[in-house]
Amino acid sequence: xxxxxxxxxxxxxxxxxxxxxxxxxxxxxxxxxxxxxxxxxxxxxxxxxxxxxxxxxxxxxxxxxxxxxxxxxxxxxxxxxxxxxxxxxxxxxxxxxxxxxxxxxxxxxxxxxxxxxxxxxxxxxxxxxxxxxxxxxxxxxxxxxxxxxxxxxxxxxxxxxxxxxxxxxxxxxxxxxxxxxxxxxxxxxxxxxxxxxxxxxxxxxxxxxxxxxxxxxxxxxxxxxxxxxxxxxxxxxxxxxxxxxxxxxxxxxxxxxxxxxxxx
Amino acid sequence: xxxxxxxxxxxxxxxxxxxxxxxxxxxxxxxxxxxxxxxxxxxxxxxxxxxxxxxxxxxxxxxxxxxxxxxxxxxxxxxxxxxxxxxxxxxxxxxxxxxxxxxxxxxxxxxxxxxxxxxxxxxxxxxxxxxxxxxxxxxxxxxxxxxxxxxxxxxxxxxxxxxxxxxxxxxxxxxxxxxxxxxxxxxxxxxxxxxxxxxxxxxxxxxxxxxxxxxxxxxxxxxxxxxxxxxxxxxxxxxxxxxxxxxxxxxxxxxxxxxxxxxxxxxx
Ligand SMILES: Nc1ncnc2c1ncn2[C@@H]1O[C@H](COP(=O)(O)OP(=O)(O)O)[C@@H](O)[C@H]1O
Ligand SMILES: [Mg+2]
Numbered sequence: 001x002x003x004x005x006x007x008x009x010x011x012x013x014x015x016x017x018x019x020x021x022x023x024x025x026x027x028x029x030x031x032x033x034x035x036x037x038x039x040x041x042x043x044x045x046x047x048x049x050x051x052x053x054x055x056x057x058x059x060x061x062x063x064x065x066x067x068x069x070x071x072x073x074x075x076x077x078x079x080x081x082x083x084x085x086x087x088x089x090x091x092x093x094x095x096x097x098x099x100x101x102x103x104x105x106x107x108x109x110x111x112x113x114x115x116x117x118x119x120x121x122x123x124x125x126x127x128x129x130x131x132x133x134x135x136x137x138x139x140x141x142x143x144x145x146x147x148x149x150x151x152x153x154x155x156x157x158x159x160x161x162x163x164x165x166x167x168x169x170x171x172x173x174x175x176x177x178x179x180x181x182x183x184x185x186x187x188x189x190x191x192x193x194x195x196x197x198x199x200x201x202x203x204x205x206x207x208x209x210x211x212x213x214x215x216x217x218x219x220x221x222x223x224x225x226x227x228x229x230x231x232x233x234x235x236x237x238x239x240x241x242x243x244x245x246x247x248x249x250x251x252x253x254x255x256x257x258x259x260x261x262x263x264x
Numbered sequence: 265x266x267x268x269x270x271x272x273x274x275x276x277x278x279x280x281x282x283x284x285x286x287x288x289x290x291x292x293x294x295x296x297x298x299x300x301x302x303x304x305x306x307x308x309x310x311x312x313x314x315x316x317x318x319x320x321x322x323x324x325x326x327x328x329x330x331x332x333x334x335x336x337x338x339x340x341x342x343x344x345x346x347x348x349x350x351x352x353x354x355x356x357x358x359x360x361x362x363x364x365x366x367x368x369x370x371x372x373x374x375x376x377x378x379x380x381x382x383x384x385x386x387x388x389x390x391x392x393x394x395x396x397x398x399x400x401x402x403x404x405x406x407x408x409x410x411x412x413x414x415x416x417x418x419x420x421x422x423x424x425x426x427x428x429x430x431x432x433x434x435x436x437x438x439x440x441x442x443x444x445x446x447x448x449x450x451x452x453x454x455x456x457x458x459x460x461x462x463x464x465x466x467x468x469x470x471x472x473x474x475x476x477x478x479x480x481x482x483x484x485x486x487x488x489x490x491x492x493x494x495x496x497x498x499x500x501x502x503x504x505x506x507x508x509x510x511x512x513x514x515x516x517x518x519x520x521x522x523x524x525x526x527x528x529x530x531x532x
Contacts, residue, residue: 131360134322135422139374140349 021226025144026218029152032145047150055116055151056158060165063111067166070103071095071173078174079182088182092189093196095174100201101260104167106253108159109212113245117220120151121241124224125234133225143225152217159213160206167205204260211256212249219245271334273298273430273462274319279328281314288314289325290486298429301456301463303473305497306483307508312466313357315483316432319464320354321345332430350378353423354432357439359415361407367394367418368403374425393421397451413444420451431455433465437472445472446527452476453524470509474498475520482508 037043078094124147127133136143175189184192223241227233272295281289288311296302304312317323318330321337330337332352337345361370372390375381381389394400397417407415416436423431436452437445449472456463456476467473473480474494482490482497482505490497490505497505 126363130363131356131358132362134317135354135356135360135362137322138320138349138352138354139378140346141373141377 018222022218022222025148025222025225026214028144029148029218029221032142032149033152036145041145043153044146044150047146048153051150051154052158054119055112055154056162059112059115059158059162062115063108063162063166064169066111067099067104067107067169068173068176070107071099071170071175072177073173074098074103074170075174075177075181079177089192091178091182092174092184092192096171096193096196097201099170099174100167100197100205102205102253102257104170105159105163105205105209105212106249107170108162108166108209109216109249110246112155112159112162112213113216113242113249116151116155117216117241117245118238120217120220121223121227121238122234123147124221125227125237128225128227129230129234148217148221151221152214155213155217156210159209159216163205163209164202167202200264204256208253208256211252215248215252216245219248272296272331273333274464275329275331276315276319277329277331279315279318279325279330281311281318281323281325288486289318292328292483292486292488294481294488294491296462296464298462299460300478301452301465301476302479302481303477304464304466304481304483305470305473305508306468308468310483311486312468312483313434316354316434316464316466320349320352320432350374350426351428352430352432353426353428355416355419355423355434355436357434359407359412359419361415361418361422363407365407366403367399367405367407367410367421370407370418371421371425374422378426389425390421393424394418396424396455397421411444413440413447416440416448417451424455428461430462430464433463433467435467436465437467437469443527445469446524449475450524450528475524484508 032041033043074095075091078091079088082088082090082094124133127147133143133147136146171193175186175193178184178189179186220241223237223244227237274294274296276292276294279289279292280287292311292315294302304315306312314323318325318338319332325338329339332348335344335348337348361367362373365373368390371393372386375386375389379386391400391403394403397420399414399417399421402410402414402418407418410418433452436448440448452463452465453476455461463476465473465476477494479491479493480497481488482500482502484504490500490502492500498509500506
């Protein structure tokens with residue numbers, strides 16, 4: 001019994017320590033992104049643009065493709081239910097609202113956690129193992145400013161963009177199904193989508209995507225900085241960067257969806 | 265080099281460090297004079313790297329002090345140490361080159377980031393440092409394209425970029441073949457003669473220690489067990505020191521010049 005309690009206590013402590021580490025890293029990243037530039041310590045824009053291309057532009061194909069499929073699947077599943085009420089006209093609204101409010105940001109975040117979160121952890125972890133992080137520190141160069149801020153900026157800019165891409169692709173996917181299967185015209189699909197969506201659907205999705213981007217960067221970088229024990233450690237950190245960030249993304253999603261639900 | 269202070273360049277006083285429950289350094293006391301080459305010798309796991317990491321403030325001790333000139337670096341704010349930091353260069357055991365940058369970008373990084381020099385000046389200074397370590401012509405190579413010895417040389421060029429007064433080496437010849445290792449030793453000797461820097465070398469290679477050292481500190485399990493000139497160390501009666509020396513009996517008799525000649529003839 002005491003063994004179980006000790007185990008719970010130890011794990012809770014470890015989890016709290018992890019969160020406080022994340023918090024420290026986040027506050028330092030926020031300082032170097034939003035405060036330091038006004039004190040003459042400029043942001044490394046070259047690096048940030050490089051990261052935007054890697055994390056953002058290069059993810060457009062996979063995000064669109066997966067969202068398109070999800071849109072088709074949503075259309076299929078929606079029609080299966082709504083057919084019973086003869087309400088297949090509402091499939092378009094269902095797809096539009098689910099994509100913009102929920103699935104667009106979530107799918108994008110999960111793809112980016114897998115692609116970029118793991119890449120961040122692997123890059124920083126490898127640098128840690130090969131003493132490059134120490135070398136930066138010895139030179140007096142701030143590691144958060146050099147390594148974290150460009151990634152953080154890249155995702156802050158790219159997550160909303162990718163989420164919009166995902167929203168669009170998903171709605172189109174739904175549209176393909178509706179036009180071919182439910183005998184709607186493209187004009188009907190467009191006007192149904194326009195009627196169904198309000199601005200708030202899209203903005204709540206984009207706000208979520210910013211939070212998800214923050215989680216992916218901080219967890220990826222933190223896992224990288226805390227790598228222990230060589231190449232094997234890098235592998236472990238890369239895996240847990242993906243697992244932990246997806247967990248936190250879904251947790252944050254619950255919290256934000258609840259907030260948006262009760263405040264609307 | 266003129267000195268604006270009295271006493272040793274680096275003074276370690278009662279340094280104690282724990283990693284978790286384990287005591288890694290146990291009341292280490294050490295004075296390193298300006299302009300001398302101090303070799304810290306000891307088996308692996310005795311805390312040599314830990315000590316050198318404290319000297320450049322990559323770790324903070326559990327208790328004790330480290331003075332560089334007259335500044336207590338363990339008890340000063342980070343920003344004030346930044347000013348001192350630029351006077352210290354370090355070559356890491358793995359060379360620690362930035363893998364995403366060319367050799368030239370690696371060496372010029374501290375100059376670009378920490379000084380206001382013109383690009384053309386930085387270019388020239390970078391070339392001079394690369395020349396010094398024998399790497400001219402390799403400016404546009406990526407670290408992955410270089411051999412182990414060349415990586416160490418590039419790392420050394422980067423450590424020299426800011427013209428440091430103190431140069432720290434962590435296992436400069438570890439993982440290198442003997443010929444390449446001797447080349448690195450020769451390079452350290454060359455720097456020592458040319459610049460009169462204060463040099464601290466951590467190593468477990470006895471041959472290279474006796475070759476380059478002005479004085480040697482022998483460490484064992486986190487403690488300093490002997491300090492002295494190479495001759496004094498050889499004559500030491502401390503059982504641990506004797507044990508360490510005798511474990512590699514073929515390297516006992518060392519004539520620096522002959523040693524260098526035999527090793528450098530076949531390569532470099
Ligand atoms: N970050 C660390 N956390 C825990 N233990 C460490 C850490 N770094 C080194 N040690 C331990 O400290 C001891 C001394 O290490 P080190 O200074 O690297 O030895 P050396 O360089 O003389 O081979 C070793 O036993 C090592 O296991
Ligand atoms: Mg070591």
